[in-house]
Amino acid sequence: MVALDDPPTAARTRARPVRRRPSAVAWVRRGGLTTLVFFLPLLLTFAYFSWWPILRSLVLSLQQTNFIVTEWVGLANFERVLADPLLLTAVWNTTYFTLLAVAIGFPVPILLAVLIAEMRRTRGFASVLAYLPVIIPPVVSVLLWKTFYRPDEAGLFNTILGWFGLGPLPWLNDPDLVIPAIVVQATWASFGTAVIIYLATLMTIRTELYEAAEIDGASILRRFWHVTLPQMRGILLIMLLLQLIGTFQVFTEPYIMTGGGPENRSMTLLLLIYRYAFVSGDYGRATALSLLLALALSLLSAIYLWATRRWSTS
Amino acid sequence: MRRTTRRAAPLALLGVAAVFLSACSGGGSGDDPTDGAPVDTDAPVTISVGGMPTTENPEQRADFERQVEDFSAEHDNITVEAEETQWEADTFQALLAGGTMPTVMQVPFTEIGALIERGQVADVTDQITGSTVLEQLNPTVMDVVTDADGRIYGVPIAAYTMGLLYNRALFEQAGLDPDAPPQTWDEVRSAAQTIDEATDAQGFGTMTLDNTGGWILSTMSYAFGSTMQSDDGTTATLDNPATTEVLEFYRSLRWEDNSMGSNFLLNYDDAVNAFAAGQMGMFVQGADNYSNMVVNRGMDPQDFGVAPLPQTDDGLGTLGGGTISIINPTATPEEIAAGLEWIEFKSFLQYTDEEVAVANAEARIADGLAVAAPGLPVVNEEVNEQYLGWIDSLINVPRENFELYLSTVEEIPLIPEPAVKAQELYATLDPVVQAVLTREDADIPQLLGDAQNTIQAALDVG
Structure with a gap:
């Protein structure tokens, strides 16, 4: 494998290690300048729009600023973040949201993709239907669901419940229902992307594997368990990680639907960051919490990748 | 060669970072613009003013542009650059951080306390003293822009x-x-x-x-x-x-x-x-x-x-609530003085000049907006009565209700x-x-x- 992947030049260099002093002229002659020129736009774009804001937030988290006078305050912003009683609430709400969103949002697209893959003539139509919610702008779909969740009898869900003599439920007004309600909306809005990705992966699984399994007398469930899932494990692991990171940063849904209410029961970490920055005008505290979140997510990802390294394909 | 590039790349990045970092620290602290030499109100000065009506209110926009022209004609030394910038809690800090906050802009009453507290608004006490604007203003409304030490941080232009x-x-x-x-x-x-x-x-x-x-x-x-x-x-x-x-x-x-x-x-x-x-x-x-x-x-x-x-x-x-015209905290004393001139011209001329009062009201009607909606007068009662008298025939709000x-x-x-x-x-x-x-x-x-x-x-x- 290794020999195949390596380009011939690299193999040769490795075979005869020639230690020549690096010379600028040689570098230019070998096309270094051209490389740099092609590389520069990318470098500058990333530097300006990605790395520079990251650096800036590192700096901001150690400062107290009104953008006119700036003062270095060391770790005081972090101390204030950790002392905020709302932090625990936000961490708990966000974790609850993430667990629920993954519990619902992870298996549903896999099953749907497998079902759609089984369709012969309507596969294209079904995948369009599945992807449709993703096309609706997030704010629009969130506002739409907000009216679906209307707590009086006129709300869509309460009307449906009413047909069975149930409800009306207060939905977003209920401290215990608010997070599950948001999870359902968020899952609806985003599962289409996952379905499309899984569908693409399913198409690459060689049919011989299924045929062999079928000849061995494997049932549909066993074929799914022993052929489909193992063949998809690489993409499944990545999608789970992306979903974890994505749902941990939930913002739009609670921001528009509930503003963190009722009684802070849908206050998420990003909503808290937003509130620090744009309600209190306290950018130091907002960036401090952002960095803590980034750190936590990096750690989580590292642990996840380490724990699943045995199952990953690459 | 490979190794060199590998080693050089992080170095280059560090260099880029260093440049950015030094650029950042340069913008850190500003000098206090309010102390120092007396204000020269005749010196040439350029101010930017926010709150220009957007294009969906064409009559109002034209009216605004006319006001800018009239103002410039009256004040040779002041150049006015109009922009549509409006108060948004999400963007205000960015305006300040990016140095693009206009010299004069409007903020709601609810925000002024925090702005004063954070030092994000200019102290206009020295420049406002002696202006006719202040004498005409309703004292209960002025309290909103005055801090505990009696310093003034803006001009209320509408209240309720x-x-x-x-x-x-x-x-x-x-x-x-x-x-x-x-x-x-x-x-x-x-x-x-x-x-x-x-x-x-x-x-x-x-x-x-x-x-x-x-x-x-x-x-x-x-x-x-x-x-x-x-x-x-x-x-x-x-x-x-x-x-x-x-x-x-x-x-x-x-x-x-x-x-x-x-x-x-x-x-x-x-x-x-x-x-x-x-x-x-x-x-x-x-x-x-x-x-x-x-x-x-x-x-x-x-x-x-x-x-x-x-x-x-x-x-x-x-x-109470309402709208306050504030001035950029980094404005020079000359800019503050010019900004106050503009605020007085833009928002208070209608109380002293019948023609302006009628023209403003007509522009509002042409745009389908309300004239003389209920509120708290920002000027004293006498001035307000006179103003309402001038525009009496144009009032399109059922004030009797x-x-x-x-x-x-x-x-x-x-x-x-x-x-x-x-x-x-x-x-x-x-x-x-x-x-x-x-x-x-x-x-x-x-x-x-x-x-x-x-x-x-x-x-x-x-």
Whole structure:
């Protein structure tokens, strides 16, 4: 494998290690300048729009600023973040949201993709239907669901419940229902992307594997368990990680639907960051919490990748 | 060669980072523009002014441009650059950070306290003294832009008091007299019940999201007899009998009368939409909402009613709101002086020049906007009467419907917002209001006690 992947030049260099002093002229002659020129736009774009804001937030988290006078305050912003009683609430709400969103949002697209893959003539139509919610702008779909969740009898869900003599439920007004309600909306809005990705992966699984399994007398469930899932494990692991990171940063849904209410029961970490920055005008505290979140997510990802390294394909 | 590039890449990155970092630290601290040499009001100066109407209001925009021209003709040394920049909580800090905040822009009353506290607004005391603007202004309104040391941080250009908004059509439907709005909280409660029973609308409503819950709770507390903070802003006083009474009032309407509807997660837009659509009989809001309801949301002008905020025997007054012209904190004394000239010309000339008053009113009518909507005059009574006389034939608002509000607006004392961390206070009180409205067993003393501790801790940190 290794020999195949390596380009011939690299193999040769490795075979005869020639230690020549690096010379600028040689570098230019070998096309270094051209490389740099092609590389520069990318470098500058990333530097300006990605790395520079990251650096800036590192700096901001150690400062107290009104953008006119700036003062270095060391770790005081972090101390204030950790002392905020709302932090625990936000961490708990966000974790609850993430667990629920993954519990619902992870298996549903896999099953749907497998079902759609089984369709012969309507596969294209079904995948369009599945992807449709993703096309609706997030704010629009969130506002739409907000009216679906209307707590009086006129709300869509309460009307449906009413047909069975149930409800009306207060939905977003209920401290215990608010997070599950948001999870359902968020899952609806985003599962289409996952379905499309899984569908693409399913198409690459060689049919011989299924045929062999079928000849061995494997049932549909066993074929799914022993052929489909193992063949998809690489993409499944990545999608789970992306979903974890994505749902941990939930913002739009609670921001528009509930503003963190009722009684802070849908206050998420990003909503808290937003509130620090744009309600209190306290950018130091907002960036401090952002960095803590980034750190936590990096750690989580590292642990996840380490724990699943045995199952990953690459 | 490979190795060299590998080693060089991080080095290059570090170099880039260093350049950026040094660029960043350069913008750090600014000199204090307010001290130093006396102001030369004849020196050439360029100011940028925000608030230019957008293109969907062409008449108003043309009017604005005409004003800029007239102003420039009168002031040879001042160059005015007009822009559409408006106050947004999300973008204001970015304007400051990026150095693109205009010299003059408008902010709502609710924000000025925090801006003064954070030093994000220019002190205009030295330049405003001796200006005719100040002499004409309503002193109760000026208090809003004045800090504890008597320094002035802006010019209020429009004001209103918080009142009881009510839907006159719903009042009629319910058999209530729209010309005799409730004047006590007991009357509010019974009117709410009547409306709830006789119509499809909810009787009373209150906002609970995006700090509006705390904002209205504070307003109501003033009317019930207590402020939320000591005058010097060091002690939180929100755990008080008046606020408890307000929350008990909410509880009675919600759980005993069930006259507050079923949705208790309402932000400003939700509440305003429900009111304008005739789904809510009454709520506490700024009296200036006439334009918002009628012009923006299509409410029938005859349906909009506003009454003074009912006061208990201990009632202290009501909260005010409005718009303030502020000046960029990095402006030089010359720019501040020029900015004040512009504010005076733009917002107050109509009170001293009949032609301007009529032209402004005509431009508003041409754009389908309201002329002489109810509010609190920013100029003194005499000047205001004269102004209303000039535009009398152009008034397109049924002011007779607001008789009670307009005749008492000057009598009810205007209580300023909490001086320190008002928005954090409101944010902390939102969940308290939500709790009372969504949980029948909400423990009011416990909720207020917790909120009191949270806010006191925030005040102690400074």
